Amino acid sequence: MALHTHPTHHPDDDLLVAYASGDLDEAWSLLVATHLAVCPICRSRVEAAETVGGALLENIPTDDLADLSDDALERALERVAATPPDFVGERDGSGSLICKSTSTVTPVLPQPLRDYAGGDVGELEWRRLGSSAFHIPLVSGRGAPAARLLKIPGGTAVPEHGHNGLELTLVLAGSFVDDGERFARGDVETADTDLEHQPYAEAGSDCICLAVTDAPLRFRGPMARLVQPFIGI
Amino acid sequence: MFVQAACSREHELVPFSRDVQAPHRDGIGCVLPRAMGVAKASVAMQSEDPDWSDVLVAVAGEDRSSFVALFRHFAPRVKSYMLRLGSEDSQAEELAQETLATVWRKANRYDPTRAAASTWIFTVARNLRIDAFRRANRPELDPEDPALVPDAPPLGDAVVEQKQNAERIRSALSALPDEQRKVLHMSFFESKTHSEIAVALGLPLGTVKSRIRLAFGRMKASIGDSDE
Numbered sequence: 001m002a003l004h005t006h007p008t009h010h011p012d013d014d015l016l017v018a019y020a021s022g023d024l025d026e027a028w029s030l031l032v033a034t035h036l037a038v039c040p041i042c043r044s045r046v047e048a049a050e051t052v053g054g055a056l057l058e059n060i061p062t063d064d065l066a067d068l069s070d071d072a073l074e075r076a077l078e079r080v081a082a083t084p085p086d087f088v089g090e091r092d093g094s095g096s097l098i099c100k101s102t103s104t105v106t107p108v109l110p111q112p113l114r115d116y117a118g119g120d121v122g123e124l125e126w127r128r129l130g131s132s133a134f135h136i137p138l139v140s141g142r143g144a145p146a147a148r149l150l151k152i153p154g155g156t157a158v159p160e161h162g163h164n165g166l167e168l169t170l171v172l173a174g175s176f177v178d179d180g181e182r183f184a185r186g187d188v189e190t191a192d193t194d195l196e197h198q199p200y201a202e203a204g205s206d207c208i209c210l211a212v213t214d215a216p217l218r219f220r221g222p223m224a225r226l227v228q229p230f231i232g233i
Numbered sequence: 234m235f236v237q238a239a240c241s242r243e244h245e246l247v248p249f250s251r252d253v254q255a256p257h258r259d260g261i262g263c264v265l266p267r268a269m270g271v272a273k274a275s276v277a278m279q280s281e282d283p284d285w286s287d288v289l290v291a292v293a294g295e296d297r298s299s300f301v302a303l304f305r306h307f308a309p310r311v312k313s314y315m316l317r318l319g320s321e322d323s324q325a326e327e328l329a330q331e332t333l334a335t336v337w338r339k340a341n342r343y344d345p346t347r348a349a350a351s352t353w354i355f356t357v358a359r360n361l362r363i364d365a366f367r368r369a370n371r372p373e374l375d376p377e378d379p380a381l382v383p384d385a386p387p388l389g390d391a392v393v394e395q396k397q398n399a400e401r402i403r404s405a406l407s408a409l410p411d412e413q414r415k416v417l418h419m420s421f422f423e424s425k426t427h428s429e430i431a432v433a434l435g436l437p438l439g440t441v442k443s444r445i446r447l448a449f450g451r452m453k454a455s456i457g458d459s460d461e
Contacts, residue, residue, distance in 0.1 A: 006382070012442075012446065013445065013446045013449045013450065013453075014427060014442040014445045014446055014449075016449075017417070017420055017445050017449050018420065018426070018427065020421075021359070021420045021421045021424075022359040022360070022362065022363050022371065022424075023420065023424060023425065023426050024371075026370045026371070026372065029370075029371050029372050030372040033372045033373055033374045034372075036374045037374055037375070037378055037380055037381050037382070038380070038381075038382045039382065040382060040383070040384045040385065041458070043374075043384070044384075044456075044458065045449075045453060045458065047347065047348060047352070048398075048402055048449075048452050048453060048456060048458070049449065049452070050348065050352045050355060050356055051348070051349060051352045051398070051399050051402045051403075051452075052402060052406055052417060052421065052449075052452060053352065053355040053356070053359065053421045054348075054349055054350075054351030054352035054353070054354065054355040054399075055351065055352075055399075055402065055403045055406050056355075056406075056417075056418060056421050056422060057307075057310050057311070057314055057351055057354070057355050057358075058310070058351045058403075060310050060313050060314075064313060065309040065310065065312075065313055066309055066312040066313040066316055066322075066325065066329075067309070068308055068309055068312060068326065068329065069326055072304075072308060072326065072329070072330055073301065073304055073305075073308075075330050076304060076308070076330040076331075076333045076334045077300075077334075079330060079331060079334035080300075080334045080337045080338060083334075083338060091290070091293075096344060096345060096346040096391055096392055097342075097344045097346075105379055106379055106380055107378075107379060107380045108380075109380070110375075110378055110380035110381065111374070111375035111378040111380065112372035112373060112374070112375060113372075114378075114380075116372070186382075
């Protein structure tokens with residue numbers, strides 16, 4: 001598995017901006033943060049959006065600035081004294097931090113996904129989903145977007161489905177093809193309300209994905225519609 | 234927050250003075266007013282603001298007077314940010330104090346090759362605001378995760394490049410059409426989801442999203458990031 005090729009399908013910018021501003025639901029944030037671990041391009045985009053946040057902070061007109069209490073500085077210094085710095089980094093001549101790599105093993109599930117799943121792929125307890133696929137619910141919906149891990153054996157299809165809302169799928173291992181496009185590790189497929197689609201895991205290794213939906217899926221086949229209430233997807 | 238660097242080492246406690254009288258010189262040649270009340274209107278900078286990245290790095294070196302300068306500049310801004318996002322005055326005050334205290338505690342994690350000082354302070358304030366309101370859990374990237382695909386090494390001086398990029402983004406922001414700047418502003422400063430912005434402006438959700446994409450597209454273009 002080529003772990004260090006960069007993804008070519010990214011989340012839309014409005015999602016990255018919402019992540020940077022701090023207004024994204026938990027399930028979407030999980031997908032964005034996990035994608036960022038494997039996508040330097042989107043890390044740079046989120047940094048650009050955070051730079052916008054910093055610039056807006058800088059640009060508040062002086063006349064509009066809030067008044068602080070007279071002892072604000074003293075109280076901030078007391079807070080610092082109560083909990084001193086927890087970390088000392090080493091800097092080079094230009095002031096930039098010197099980083100030391102600590103590990104040689106590359107997990108399949110990056111953080112923060114690994115914490116949500118409770119371990120890396122080898123340690124998980126998958127539940128059966130339909131005839132050949134497996135899943136693990138991570139963030140439950142109940143009106144809010146839901147996130148789950150999916151495992152689709154190579155060479156099989158995900159049941160054909162449409163959406164009442166948005167579905168984002170982040171590939172973590174293996175690959176799938178949907179509507180002629182190929183999605184591999186780090187790639188994000190965005191499927192909206194209009195898309196009836198049938199992703200197909202490419203032959204070979206299992207395709208493992210993080211799927212986030214903001215509304216229940218609509219499966220097309222009568223059997224799938226029948227089991228949908230029971231499998232909770 | 235991935236502007237943190239992938240390093241960790243035990244901290245050696247460096248005691249600092251509890252004397253709360255603000256020093257008049259911040260270590261980089263700027264004379265500062267003593268009283269908080271006059272700070273915002275009449276910061277007696279000789280020409281313009283100092284380079285806040287340098288000030289923040291000095292704070293990491295436990296330079297107390299640099300912290301005082303940083304506090305005077307940013308604490309009123311952070312409090313304004315919290316007020317605009319719906320905090321009561323007392324909570325906004327607390328959050329502003331805690332943000333600046335956290336900035337000092339975590340200054341060792343600030344990396345000037347990754348972010349401008351204002352960017353980094355914004356992320357600290359944003360995260361404290363999310364914690365305070367518990368609107369949702371916010372999963373964060375772990376910069377020390379071995380699964381992290383590293384950045385390409387910078388071509389030139391990384392600090393210079395960061396500063397140039399931040400400047401380009403600021404210019405692109407000020408050149409935006411009003412309608413695009415407004416949706417960005419609402420996204421960052423009114424804690425509104427894109428659906429809530431659409432309701433507030435009486436626009437379809439798709440229009441709000443496309444304005445944000447257009448606006449952010451200009452930010453990206455300014456730093457040479459063309460789509461896909």
